Amino acid sequence: MKKINYEKESEFLKAIAHPVRLKLIDMLLSDECCVTELTEILNLPQSTISQHLGILKKAGALYPYKSGVKTCYKVKDDKVTRIMEILK
Amino acid sequence: MKKINYEKESEFLKAIAHPVRLKLIDMLLSDECCVTELTEILNLPQSTISQHLGILKKAGALYPYKSGVKTCYKVKDDKVTRIMEILK
DNA sequence: CCTGAATATCGTATTATCGCGATATATAGA
């Protein structure tokens, strides 16, 4: 029975605990990928989306990869995916 | 494939996304129960503990029951328990 | 090596959260 690191895990949960960020994760789980695309669909300023993606990346929920000029993000297939399952 | 209510679910995650609240949930999962007891173990002001418990209760993560003069809290056996499993 | 499209970072005003002492409420028992 592993022990929970409360500080660390609460940081992680805080990172995903935002309506826009949950939606971003959900979109990335079903394949939308580049920042411009996400920005257009969510109809929010590009800087706002970029910041949210940065928070998720820093928390280890997403990772970016380059596709030409564009940057795409993918969901790290671990805790995030399982938590999204639970929220459904 | 159910749809996620991003507003609602992010509210829920935000409620549990706090080191003290995660610890409270963990303690309540392994049977500590009354507020005084929780307060002593965590060594924090009673008002602080009470507020955290209130937030968790409002989010539907805990529910209270009376045991004489004392109020005990129990973890609602649903999303919370499953998420705690994932965080371990 | 410019240009423009794509993305990240900065600055900052606004709003929300946190922590905690003080105070209120509830209730069991004398």
Next chain:
DNA sequence: TCTATATATCGCGATAATACGATATTCAGG
């Protein structure tokens, strides 16, 4: 009903999160 114990709520200063325009960075193609 008075008291003591248990818990909740209030008030508020301190801190952190949010949103977003402005600006900087990156890089492919001409």
